[in-house]
Amino acid sequence: MLEQPLQPFALPTGVFEKLSLAGIVSPTLLIQWTLITLLVFWALYTLIAIYHWLRYAHNLLAAISSIALHLFVSYAIVIFALSASPLP
């Protein structure tokens, strides 16, 4: 297996430069806050739904299957989102 040195994750800035946002907001900060907001939304929504499943589903197998499916798909989407090649 070909071993390559790890590259630090670089946030994309090209879009902001093209949209002339570079001088108004820091792209790094904007993307960071967007991702943090998304993570908080996902975590809260997931916790609330898990609470409802465990309290009201009355079927532990269905509840655990559904929660496991949600966590697996979310994990797959996150891996997909972070697996692109860096911008040139």
Added chain:
Amino acid sequence: MKEFELEPGEFVVHLVRKHWLVFFGELLPFAILAVLPFALSKLLLLVPSTEQLTIYFDYSREGPRLALGSFLLVIWTIAWGTFTRYYLNAWVLTSQRIINIKQRRFFSREVSSLFLSRVQDVTTDITGVLSSLLDIGDIKVQTAGEEEEFVMRGIPLPERMRDLILKYVPEESPPADGVSGAPHISRP
């Protein structure tokens, strides 16, 4: 079940949720939204003046892929929430009553019971070609007086459910003077 206690001698006859096709109909907007970014990248190629925008839909690059992943995560999470609400909405028929469990949204749950002894009329409604083919319909359970009625929408095999309800409606013996005070029960 914790939300309602069964009386001595009472047992659960049937538990029903909306038909899976009705649930899939609720998921359709999420499916369309999830496919949209992929379709958009292909559609932009067809219009010469928008070809330059395709760079923003090149999902092999980290910026567009991060945006797409974030979008898909939101769509998936809300779709899963829709499934959660679908699963938590149910109608339970016991040997003595109908229990309607409504999960409108998170932290908004209503559990109501209708004793079968108060049932006056049970109506089924199957409208449309697809509903007729797949046996999807509504059931309306009415009680005597001006009390609220129970409506079950989009359930599978509504006629079977109606028969089950009527099977467990207790027969009332007519009073001695011959004038029936009991509500009329329409049987199929």
